[in-house]
Amino acid sequence: MDTAPGLCGRCEHVRTVASAKGSVFFRCARHEQDPAFPKYPRLPVMRCAGFEARALPVEIAMTSQPSPASPDAPIPPRERAARQENLFERIGGREVVERVVREFYDRVAADPELRALFPEDLEHGREKQTLFMEQWLGGEARYSTLYGHPRLRIRHFPFVIDQKAAGRWLRHFGEALRAAGVGEPEIAEILAGLGPMARHMINNDQDVPRDPIGDVFLT
Numbered sequence: 001m002d003t004a005p006g007l008c009g010r011c012e013h014v015r016t017v018a019s020a021k022g023s024v025f026f027r028c029a030r031h032e033q034d035p036a037f038p039k040y041p042r043l044p045v046m047r048c049a050g051f052e053a054r055a056l057p058v059e060i061a062m063t064s065q066p067s068p069a070s071p072d073a074p075i076p077p078r079e080r081a082a083r084q085e086n087l088f089e090r091i092g093g094r095e096v097v098e099r100v101v102r103e104f105y106d107r108v109a110a111d112p113e114l115r116a117l118f119p120e121d122l123e124h125g126r127e128k129q130t131l132f133m134e135q136w137l138g139g140e141a142r143y144s145t146l147y148g149h150p151r152l153r154i155r156h157f158p159f160v161i162d163q164k165a166a167g168r169w170l171r172h173f174g175e176a177l178r179a180a181g182v183g184e185p186e187i188a189e190i191l192a193g194l195g196p197m198a199r200h201m202i203n204n205d206q207d208v209p210r211d212p213i214g215d216v217f218l219t
Contacts, residue, residue, distance in 0.1 A: 006044030009188075012052040016174065016188040024170075024195045026188075087189060088138040091182045097137065101130045103176035114168045117159045137190070153200055162204040170198045 005026050008014050013029040030037040030050045037050055045051075091097070105126045108114050119125060131143035132150060143150065173194060177187045 006046050007048050007051045008041055008043060008045045010051075010053050011048070013050065014188060015184055016191050024188075024191045087186060088134065091137070091186050094134060094139065096180055096182065097134045097139070098130055099180040100173075100176050100182065101126055101133060103179040104129075104173050107172040107176060111168060111172065114165060114172070117161065117165060136193075152197070153203075156201050157203060157208045160204050161201050163199075163202055166198040166202050169201075170194060 005014075008026045008028070011028075015027040015029050017025045017027050025040055026043065027039060028037050028041055028050075031039040034050070037048075041048075088097070105122055108118060109122060128143070128147070131146065135141050135143045170191065174187060174191055177190060182190075
């Protein structure tokens with residue numbers, strides 16, 4: 001989802017859908033009751049008779065996510081504090097982050113294609129992703145304290161990641177968020193930031209070093 005959504009970014013009836021290619025789309029829930037509303041509106045939507053505003057626009061939260069040019073950039077303290085108020089605390093804090101990561105790794109374990117891209121022992125990756133996601137969402141910076149800069153793209157070089165794998169990763173994470181009870185507005189914000197990150201990991205058609213670099217794990 002690279003286009004500003006307009007009213008859809010502030011509507012109570014928006015639902016997010018992650019494609020197999022790693023893109024995030026806005027789906028109109030009103031379409032299920034009234035086909036006059038397009039299922040996937042053409043963005044940006046500037047006028048809509050069914051629009052109902054929600055508390056926090058998607059566009060605002062998207063500005064707090066890592067930029068597509070540098071998805072694994074460190075989070076500045078001021079931005080981290082703002083994101084903590086907007087996302088980490090809103091979804092329920094550390095307990096919910098742990099639940100999301102647990103749900104995500106359960107899905108990875110059950111997905112033969114994606115499972116092949118992860119180390120044999122998933123527990124270490126599960127622990128590190130919990131710390132990473134907590135910090136990325138605006139919580140305590142425990143990941144950086146223990147491991148320093150994430151260097152996500154470099155750490156993923158040993159794994160051949162194509163567009164399909166990135167899409168499956170994103171789809172599983174969206175499902176994990178819903179299974180953990182995270183609300184749709186927050187899911188939209190999170191996936192809007194994770195989409196560029198997932199695409200940034202694609203390296204199947206690139207000449208990159210495949211030898212392990214440091215402590216390799218696939219988040």
